[in-house]
Amino acid sequence: MAVLEVQHLKKIYTTRFGGNRVQALADVSFSVEQGEYVAIMGESGSGKTTLLNILAALDRPTSGAILLEGTDLGMVKESGLAAFRRDNLGFVFQDFNLLDTFSVRDNILLPLVLSKVPYEEMECRLTPLADKLGLSELLDKFPYEISGGQKQRTAAARALITNPHILLADEPTGALDSRAADGLLRMFGQINREGQTILMVTHSVRAASHAGRVLFIKDGEVFHQLYRGKKTDDELYQNIADTLTMITTGGDR
Template sequence: MAVLEVQHLKKIYTTRFGGNRVQALADVSFSVEEGEFVAIMGESGSGKTTLLNILAALDRPTSGTVLLNGTDLSGIKEHKMAAFRRDNLGFVFQDFNLLDTFSVKDNIFLPLVLSKTPYEEMERRLAPLAGKLGLADLLNKFPYEISGGQKQRTAAARALITNPHILLADEPTGALDSKAADGLLRMFGGINREGQTILMVTHSVRAASHAGRVLFIKDGEVFHQLYRGGKTNSELYQNIADTLTMITTGGDRT
């Protein structure tokens, strides 16, 4: 069953005085099935960040539709959008977006506090999640007391504690060293195998090689896609690298 359906998305930005029009997305269509781990790649300016912002309901398309579990995002009233995001989407960003004056536990609890979840339920959800993400011994520390990898795992826990229909990750390994990045990607793989749907935007071939499918965006359209099938991470890594070379050297769509 498709959790996310993207149909003929187009996005045109117009400058303040209408002098210039920039087409960020031309015609993007794809779907994400429940339990998939999909990576989106593309050169700077290809439209992938615009696409993610629209999928996150942070921006609206010029035309086209985004359906999340059958709900058309364009039909959600502005005053209800924040609650819809909080109840249905999880977000992991490159720069963590943690509050330094909050403990690790309180950062993780934040979306549940905003949705007025009872404290007992918050604690019930936290215990298995903290154990799974290796945060059990860090819950009373503050973000400035922990490493980059631990901060990103805290951000992931904050995103996952709401039981989101889909986890949206924007360059989640971008601020991490290679060891911390590998740990985060293994964690993503683990939660995906347990059924969590993940869509990740990344420049990193290494990160994308952990996904089950890779979509390549070029000139505002889906240019190509790769499926893992029975490939190892190393084999998928090489396929991704070859595809990126084809895109940057002007290869044809396949």
């Protein structure tokens, strides 16, 4: 069953006075099934960031449709978008987006507070999630007191505590050292095996090699895709690297 359906997305940006038109997305279509782990890759300017912003309902497409669990995001009123994102989507950003004046506990619980979830339920959700992500001993600390990897796990916990239909990750390893990045990717793999659907935009071949499917965006379209099948991480890594080389040297699909 498809959690996410993307149908013929096009995005054209027009300058303030209409002098120039820039086409960021030309015609993007794909779907993400329940429990999939999909990575999106592409060169700078390929349209992948624009695509993620539209999937996150942070931007509107010029044309086309996005269906999340059957709901057309284009039909969600502007006044209801923030609540829709909070209730249905989880976000993990490269720069963490944590509030320094909030403890780790309060950062994680923020989406539930905004949704007015009862305190007892918040605690019931927090305890097992903090245990799973190795945050139980850090809940009373503040973001400036913990490492980059711990900050990113905190951000992941905040994204997961709402039980989102899909977790959207934007360069989640970009601000981490190699050890912290490997730890985060192992965690993503674990939560995916437990059923969480993940869509990750990344420049990192190593990060993408942990996914089950990799989509390559070029010139605003899905240019190619790779499936893991029975490949190891290292085998998929090599396939991804070869595909990126093909794209940058102007090869065909």
